[in-house]
Amino acid sequence: MVGRTPRVPHRVISVDAAPTDQPPPDSKEWLDIIRNQVDGNEAPFLNGLNRWLKVSWSDPSSDLLGVTRFEMDPNELMRRRRMQAPSGPVCIELHPILVDDPALLAHxxxxxxxxxxxxxxxxxxxxxxxxxxxPAPSLADSPVLMRLRSEVLDGQEIQGWTCTNCGTSWKRTTVSRPKRCPRCARSTVIPHEASSDDDIEKGS
Incomplete structure (x- = not known):
């Protein structure tokens, strides 16, 4: 059974990341904090988890920031949950790209x-x-999120926007479609048809 990190973001896209010789983070301090925030019913595998838990870095080619893998199949895991029994072996893999981003690594x-x-x-x-x-770091405070954002934008088919009201064109800098033109504030924004002699303004 696998649990995957769903936020900031789902996947790492395709970035160059080297293996790391740093040790993976220690779970003890974080598990002590978690213990003070949950009860036994919602966290039945907490007691004794240190005995079963292995934390390692994933392969740099992985497209996940983090993944949790239980050795037991889902049916057996559900049975153990009902019995408040240990989960058995469980492995957490973290992407080595997180080494240089402590806040995102912790999150x-x-x-x-x-x-x-x-x-x-x-x-x-x-x-x-x-x-x-x-807490997840803000985009401005996270080198990994900034890097992933750049990867996402570079992979978008639409690289710019044009306002049909005032004619302003600007380079795409956000993943989502802009709601308004940065110059006239009208919501008349369409994808920009790029050409070799374009002079596209920088905008949001």
């Missing part, structure tokens, strides 16, 4: 640890606990 690690203790669903409880214990 991703806590997300996966919550899966490992038994909060296997991506629901509001899981999301709120992750954000409370290890």
């Amino acid at each position: 991703t690690f806590v997300h996966e640890l919550l899966h490992a203790v038994g909060l296997t669903d991506h629901d509001n409880r899981h999301a709120s606990l992750t954000e409370m214990i290890a």
